[in-house]
Amino acid sequence: MITALAGGVGAARFLRGLVQVVAPAAVTAVVNTGDDDHFHGLLVCPDLDTVIYTLAGAENPELGWGLRDETFASMDALDRYGLPTWFRLGDRDLATHLFRAEGLRAARSLSAVTREISAAWGVDVRVLPMTDDPVGTRITVDDGRELRMQEWFVRDRAEPPVGAVRFEGAEAALPAPGVLEAIAAAETILVCPSNPIISIGPILAVPGVRDALRARRDHVVAVSPIIAGKTVKGPADRLMADLGLEPSCVGIARSYADFCAALVIDDADVDRVDDVEREGVRAVVTDTLMRDSRIAAALARHSLAAVA
Amino acid sequence: MITALAGGVGAARFLRGLVQVVAPAAVTAVVNTGDDDHFHGLLVCPDLDTVIYTLAGAENPELGWGLRDETFASMDALDRYGLPTWFRLGDRDLATHLFRAEGLRAARSLSAVTREISAAWGVDVRVLPMTDDPVGTRITVDDGRELRMQEWFVRDRAEPPVGAVRFEGAEAALPAPGVLEAIAAAETILVCPSNPIISIGPILAVPGVRDALRARRDHVVAVSPIIAGKTVKGPADRLMADLGLEPSCVGIARSYADFCAALVIDDADVDRVDDVEREGVRAVVTDTLMRDSRIAAALARHSLAAVA
Numbered sequence: 307m308i309t310a311l312a313g314g315v316g317a318a319r320f321l322r323g324l325v326q327v328v329a330p331a332a333v334t335a336v337v338n339t340g341d342d343d344h345f346h347g348l349l350v351c352p353d354l355d356t357v358i359y360t361l362a363g364a365e366n367p368e369l370g371w372g373l374r375d376e377t378f379a380s381m382d383a384l385d386r387y388g389l390p391t392w393f394r395l396g397d398r399d400l401a402t403h404l405f406r407a408e409g410l411r412a413a414r415s416l417s418a419v420t421r422e423i424s425a426a427w428g429v430d431v432r433v434l435p436m437t438d439d440p441v442g443t444r445i446t447v448d449d450g451r452e453l454r455m456q457e458w459f460v461r462d463r464a465e466p467p468v469g470a471v472r473f474e475g476a477e478a479a480l481p482a483p484g485v486l487e488a489i490a491a492a493e494t495i496l497v498c499p500s501n502p503i504i505s506i507g508p509i510l511a512v513p514g515v516r517d518a519l520r521a522r523r524d525h526v527v528a529v530s531p532i533i534a535g536k537t538v539k540g541p542a543d544r545l546m547a548d549l550g551l552e553p554s555c556v557g558i559a560r561s562y563a564d565f566c567a568a569l570v571i572d573d574a575d576v577d578r579v580d581d582v583e584r585e586g587v588r589a590v591v592t593d594t595l596m597r598d599s600r601i602a603a604a605l606a607r608h609s610l611a612a613v614a
Numbered sequence: 615m616i617t618a619l620a621g622g623v624g625a626a627r628f629l630r631g632l633v634q635v636v637a638p639a640a641v642t643a644v645v646n647t648g649d650d651d652h653f654h655g656l657l658v659c660p661d662l663d664t665v666i667y668t669l670a671g672a673e674n675p676e677l678g679w680g681l682r683d684e685t686f687a688s689m690d691a692l693d694r695y696g697l698p699t700w701f702r703l704g705d706r707d708l709a710t711h712l713f714r715a716e717g718l719r720a721a722r723s724l725s726a727v728t729r730e731i732s733a734a735w736g737v738d739v740r741v742l743p744m745t746d747d748p749v750g751t752r753i754t755v756d757d758g759r760e761l762r763m764q765e766w767f768v769r770d771r772a773e774p775p776v777g778a779v780r781f782e783g784a785e786a787a788l789p790a791p792g793v794l795e796a797i798a799a800a801e802t803i804l805v806c807p808s809n810p811i812i813s814i815g816p817i818l819a820v821p822g823v824r825d826a827l828r829a830r831r832d833h834v835v836a837v838s839p840i841i842a843g844k845t846v847k848g849p850a851d852r853l854m855a856d857l858g859l860e861p862s863c864v865g866i867a868r869s870y871a872d873f874c875a876a877l878v879i880d881d882a883d884v885d886r887v888d889d890v891e892r893e894g895v896r897a898v899v900t901d902t903l904m905r906d907s908r909i910a911a912a913l914a915r916h917s918l919a920a921v922a
Contacts, residue, residue, distance in 0.1 A: 346715070347715050380706065380712070383707075387734050389716065397685065397687035398690075404688070405695040
């Protein structure tokens with residue numbers, strides 16, 4: 307049994323590598339839902355969907371959410387009504403959100419609906435939302451306005467410098483059924499190469515999760531999403547800097563040190579091994595840039611070995 | 615000022631003719647909402663949309679609802695989730711339902727949202743739902759089951775013989791703002807060539823509407839949707855027969871006689887003039903088969919003249 311904490315694109319690629327080296331059914335992915343938001347009345351869960359679509363080989367490689375080979379006839383038609391359509395929902399992706407909305411309206415939990423979506427896509431990894439309760443990442447930007455995650459990330463292209471991040475609703479949220487158990491029972495717990503603040507951060511903010519990880523610290527290994535001080539994709543480096551964290555694998559080690567025994571860092575960061583280990587986290591050096599799924603599989607194998 | 619009671623396709627074609635002979639802004643269409651239903655959590659108003667889309671020249675001529683040149687990527691994608699998709703919502707049409715849902719959720723009335731949809735399509739006819747309250751046409755079929763209107767009409771292709779029809783919620787419904795006023799103030803009130811039972815029937819079932827029409831009887835003219843005992847499209851003839859009404863222009867005259875002074879019947883029914891007039895309704899004979907919009911315009915002109 308392997309449990310992985312996951313955000314969106316980077317995590318999904320890593321998980322696709324992981325299921326080449328362990329049986330998919332042995333993997334539980336605990337996925338960030340702090341990015342979730344309502345668009346046109348439909349709850350959109352970008353990270354859950356990215357993980358499922360990617361494991362199904364159907365993800366959209368450009369947008370970072372949604373399905374590949376999409377059409378956008380509904381969004382284009384919404385323009386007529388003057389509604390904001392900066393969060394582009396594809397026509398086929400809309401079906402997922404319609405299905406999810408229908409399930410939630412019928413009082414099924416997000417976990418239950420997510421299980422159904424996974425099954426519909428033939429995904430054998432057990433995909434769990436971090437919580438069934440609403441948690442919303444809120445970004446205070448430099449002019450003092452507090453934005454919803456997708457307003458900052460998609461609408462404003464993550465450009466405004468960030469003064470603070472909080473996770474609305476997190477204090478009152480319960481871990482989704484199975485989350486704490488999956489952490490407690492896993493042979494290895496992987497922290498995927500995701501944004502530590504807005505992808506892994508919300509998961510850690512769900513009461514009980516960080517404590518559960520601390521209790522399993524010797525079995526927790528993270529993969530640094532930062533290579534030579536830069537993210538492969540997304541704003542993690544700038545966001546870390548804005549919030550006073552060193553944007554490097556060392557900053558990652560410092561953030562995770564209380565619950566994480568080992569950190570996988572890139573060959574490009576070989577000179578930072580001592581700095582990482584000074585944080586109390588064992589460093590494992592390998593190629594972490596997942597240019598293809600063979601490299602992702604090798605990275606997963608190295609990660610598992612780091613705490614074996 | 616002209617007020618028209620309208621169902622779907624037949625009414626929409628008639629209205630398209632009408633706006634060639636009177637200024638669109640002088641026309642108020644009071645539209646059946648008994649066909650409305652929720653699909654995937656979205657309120658779909660087939661008759662309202664058909665009237666608006668047709669007046670905008672964008673209607674789907676095959677389906678009887680929705681937009682022309684549609685794609686159905688969302689519906690095809692919903693098949694993956696095993697949801698019933700017999701009510702085919704096009705991708706662009708979905709945008710209308712998403713917009714409507716968003717408006718209703720924001721506590722705007724169906725009237726208000728309908729006005730916004732009309733405006734977005736550049737429709738100058740004032741399109742009013744018969745009521746802002748939920749009214750649902752229910753069809754009891756021969757085996758005793760009560761079906762929702764669209765289950766019978768679309769899913770079951772209007773095939774099961776009908777034992778009874780009722781309009782759930784009608785007793786408690788209020789006419790939408792402006793409906794009674796539009797009837798009271800109109801120079802002429804037109805009853806479009808729509809199904810008398812399931813298109814005009816729900817409008818008449820809204821408390822106050824039938825009395826308002828009776829008070830203006832001399833100014834009310836209907837167009838028979840039945841030509842030589844047959845409907846042009848749809849199940850009106852069979853439905854009338856199932857419910858013990860003569861499926862003919864005479865049956866229409868009998869149904870409407872209490873509030874309607876004149877009935878426009880087709881040339882093919884010239885031998886029924888005396889039978890119609892025996893019901894106390896003046897018969898006007900002309901070409902009622904709207905093969906093109908020139909004929910629809912002539913039909914509108916004849917209809918207006920009938921009670922001028």
